[in-house]
Amino acid sequence: MPFLISLSRSIDCFSAVIGKYVSWLALFMVLAQFAMVIARYVYGLGLIALQESVIYSFALLFMLGAAETLRRDGHVRIDIIYDRLSPRGRAWIDLAGHLFVLIPVCIAILLLSYAYVAGSWSILEGSRESTGLPFLFLLKSLLIVFPVLMILQSLSNAIKAAVQLRASGAQ
Template identity: 45%
Template sequence: MLALADRLDTLNVLVGTTVRWCALVMVLLQFIIVLLRYVFGVSFIFLTESVLYLHGAVFMLGAGYTLLVDRHVRVDIFYARLSARGRAAVDVLGHLAFLAPAVGVLAWASWPSVWRAWAILEGPISVGGIPASFLLKSLIPAFCVLLLIQGLACLLRDLIRLRGGRGGEARS
């Protein structure tokens, strides 16, 4: 099971290390937009939308990696005081009762919108913007898939810990 979890981690490691560069590009692009607007008095809608697309990509595609490196939001009031097996039990419950159903509902509810966007190759959000809103909407199912894959990898490790094994550590 640990080998399978490691193989599942590989996808989010690749996506996470790639997406982190999007954050740098986003900051540089935002700097250029501000410079163009306030120094030269010009503005381009497609540049502003580029920041929006990059922002969406960083958060939606980076969610699985965030779970992988255990940097997601967690309420640690009781969790931090638990033993390794206790934390594993809480995590198993969280993966099965909350993560998987929530991501499943999001995927199911968003699919018609994403499908329609692809069917018509939905255009820009604003006039003069990037003519690819269908790509932006595609981040939603990608988010769901990456988070479910990482959730499964974490679940496998937690099950190993529950059975008394070490479970290994997620790669970062």
């Protein structure tokens, strides 16, 4: 069990670091959106690359920050039953949810997205706009990175739930 606890802590640290860095994208998005409004209404300029960078930033923030949100238990949950359970009951729900719902869904996303992402990489897909960003293939790669990060964080959370169940069973 000490190895699993150490693994869980390492995964948590990894998710926290990624979350810390991608959180700065929120500030970039606000500033870029402000710059676009000024460029459009003051100078009459449309900046396609800047518009796409806001979209890319949002995708990065959402898809790379999801594992950190999971680590912090920040995802939406219907607490009708969960709140009434004992800590042991909550640990069972968490363990089952991670092992039988979240991880299988993420594996499905990973498997179903692979060909789509590989196709984008094979042509180094870029923006449809001539002045857009040439990195669409990198953006689509988030469809692979997102489920991997979520699986890792879900494993960490499942380990913590199993440790809690073992500790409460020993009492």
